[in-house]
Amino acid sequence: MESQSKSSKDGASARGDVKMAERPPMAVRCPDLLLRALALALTLAAAVMVGVDKESKTVSVTISQSLTLHVRATAKWQYMSAFVYFLVSNAVACSYAAASLVYVTVAGAARSAKAALAINVLDTVMMGLLLSASGASAAIGVIAQHGNSHVQWNKVCHAFGSYCHQMAAAFTLCLVGSFAFLLLAVLYVMDLHKKAMSR
Amino acid sequence: MESQSKSSKDGASARGDVKMAERPPMAVRCPDLLLRALALALTLAAAVMVGVDKESKTVSVTISQSLTLHVRATAKWQYMSAFVYFLVSNAVACSYAAASLVYVTVAGAARSAKAALAINVLDTVMMGLLLSASGASAAIGVIAQHGNSHVQWNKVCHAFGSYCHQMAAAFTLCLVGSFAFLLLAVLYVMDLHKKAMSR
Numbered sequence: 001m002e003s004q005s006k007s008s009k010d011g012a013s014a015r016g017d018v019k020m021a022e023r024p025p026m027a028v029r030c031p032d033l034l035l036r037a038l039a040l041a042l043t044l045a046a047a048v049m050v051g052v053d054k055e056s057k058t059v060s061v062t063i064s065q066s067l068t069l070h071v072r073a074t075a076k077w078q079y080m081s082a083f084v085y086f087l088v089s090n091a092v093a094c095s096y097a098a099a100s101l102v103y104v105t106v107a108g109a110a111r112s113a114k115a116a117l118a119i120n121v122l123d124t125v126m127m128g129l130l131l132s133a134s135g136a137s138a139a140i141g142v143i144a145q146h147g148n149s150h151v152q153w154n155k156v157c158h159a160f161g162s163y164c165h166q167m168a169a170a171f172t173l174c175l176v177g178s179f180a181f182l183l184l185a186v187l188y189v190m191d192l193h194k195k196a197m198s199r
Numbered sequence: 200m201e202s203q204s205k206s207s208k209d210g211a212s213a214r215g216d217v218k219m220a221e222r223p224p225m226a227v228r229c230p231d232l233l234l235r236a237l238a239l240a241l242t243l244a245a246a247v248m249v250g251v252d253k254e255s256k257t258v259s260v261t262i263s264q265s266l267t268l269h270v271r272a273t274a275k276w277q278y279m280s281a282f283v284y285f286l287v288s289n290a291v292a293c294s295y296a297a298a299s300l301v302y303v304t305v306a307g308a309a310r311s312a313k314a315a316l317a318i319n320v321l322d323t324v325m326m327g328l329l330l331s332a333s334g335a336s337a338a339i340g341v342i343a344q345h346g347n348s349h350v351q352w353n354k355v356c357h358a359f360g361s362y363c364h365q366m367a368a369a370f371t372l373c374l375v376g377s378f379a380f381l382l383l384a385v386l387y388v389m390d391l392h393k394k395a396m397s398r
Contacts, residue, residue, distance in 0.1 A: 064263070079349040082338035117392050121385055124323060128381065131327040135334030139281035140342075144350070150278040151343070153352040182327065186320055189388055193316050196394035 031187060033104060035180045040097035042177035043130070047090035049170040050077050055163035075160040082136040083167070089133035090174055093126045093181070120188045123181045130178035137171050230386060232303060234379045239296035241376035242329070246289035248369040249276050254362035274359040281335040282366070288332035289373055292325045292380070319387045322380050329377035336370050 056074045063069060077083040100119055104111065144164060147155035157164035255273045262268060276282040299318055303310065343363060346354035356363035 073349075075349075080347065081341050082334075085334075085338075113392065113396055117388065120388055124326070124381065124384060127323070128326055128330040128377070132330040132334030132337075135281075135284075135331030136338035138331075139284075139335035139338040142280050143339075143342075143352070148279065150272075150274075151352075151355050153342070153350075156350050178327070182323065185323060185384075189316065189319055189391065192388065192391040192395050193312065196391050197312055 029104075032184060033101065035184050035187070036097055036101045036104060039126075039177050039180040039184070040094055040101055042173045042180065043090045043094035043097060046170040046173040046177065047087055047094055049166055049173070050083060050087045050090070053077060053163055053166045053170070055160045057159050059159055073159075075156070075163040080140060082140045086133045086137045086170070086174065089129050090170075090177070093130050093177065096122060096126055116188070120185055123184045123188070127178045127181035127185065130174050130181065134171055134175050134178065137167065137174075141167060141171065228303075231383060232300070234383050234386070235296055235300040235303060238325075238376050238379040238383070239293055239300060241372045241379065242289045242293035242296060245369040245372040245376065246286055246293055248365055248372070249282060249286045249289070252276060252362055252365045252369070254359045256358050258358055272358075274355070274362040279339060281339045285332045285336045285369070285373065288328050289369075289376070292329050292376065295321060295325055315387070319384055322383045322387070326377045326380035326384065329373055329380065333370060333374050333377065336366065336373075340366060340370065 054074065054076045056072060058070050059073045061069045061071055077087055100122070103115075104119070107115070141164070143153050143155070145155060145157045147153055253273065253275045255271060257269050258272045260268045260270055276286055299321070302314075303318070306314070340363070342352050342354070344354060344356045346352060
């Protein structure tokens with residue numbers, strides 16, 4: 001009887017372990033939801049900031065000593081492929097963050113282990129996507145701010161200061177968003193690691 | 200006696216499980232070493248290709264209709280901050296790949312679980328670093344190839360074709376290197392996942 005009772009207790013404990021394995025602990029699930037919501041907000045803000053960023057100025061262009069033209073010039077994201085990539089990447093990451101947030105909230109503890117694994121891989125991919133977009137926009141931003149005399153690319157931020165500041169703010173949001181995705185990936189791996197080591 | 204024998208067998212099995220948990224299966228360790236060596240080779244090749252990439256040309260600069268200057272111009276990585284970042288990022292990723300390859304080879308099955316976790320996080324960070332460097336160099340590459348009339352940044356690849364081709368090759372190697380790091384991170388998570396779910 002004692003042996004049976006022990007076996008039954010062990011069985012219950014084993015079932016409890018399986019449940020624990022399928023259900024991420026609360027300490028991990030709360031930061032997961034918060035970080036996902038943060039990534040959603042940051043990438044949405046970054047995409048919107050770039051999308052609405054537009055500045056028009058009258059710029060003086062010197063053709064010769066006696067001829068100076070005054071041209072109305074506009075700065076907007078469609079004019080630079082790096083900013084198009086930046087906006088699209090943030091929109092993709094934002095859509096993914098929204099979809100994964102809904103899934104994680106609705107499925108909750110009932111979500112399958114394979115789905116959790118797929119979400120982890122996608123979190124990592126989103127981090128990479130946002131970092132590549134940040135790199136692209138930063139590279140253009142540096143030239144726009146300081147120019148490059150070696151290739152005769154003149155700086156433009158002295159004329160479109162407001163546009164450049166807004167782009168820099170969007171870049172910062174995107175960078176923080178990518179760190180949120182990195183943290184999501186690391187938290188999941190640490191949780192898996194604990195489970196694997198507690199065998 | 201039977202109970203004792205079973206308990207002893209279970210104990211041995213439990214010890215076996217712990218050993219299995221500490222020691223990554225061979226099926227995962229082999230791709231791990233290969234991918235790490237691949238990442239090392241790719242990032243080293245990318246860094247060297249950018250480091251030695253240099254092209255000098257005599258370029259004609261038209262000052263006015265009657266005055267055209269012939270200037271000796273040189274293209275090299277130090278002249279563009281995005282390429283400096285690209286080279287440094289690849290050098291950092293290459294050094295890390297070499298150090299982690301040595302560690303994984305020497306420590307082998309005896310490496311601690313925490314060290315394996317730290318390596319996984321660093322693999323993910325290296326992927327992000329390489330992707331941001333790829334994004335930065337691609338953004339500059341697009342302008343160098345096609346120019347941008349909106350900001351009056353002229354294309355330069357028509358004059359420095361060989362330089363641009365070598366940079367494009369280095370960019371491709373860096374991109375493949377970043378996918379090698381992504382694959383390393385994903386393989387580790389899949390391995391952990393299997394262990395956690397096999398409880």
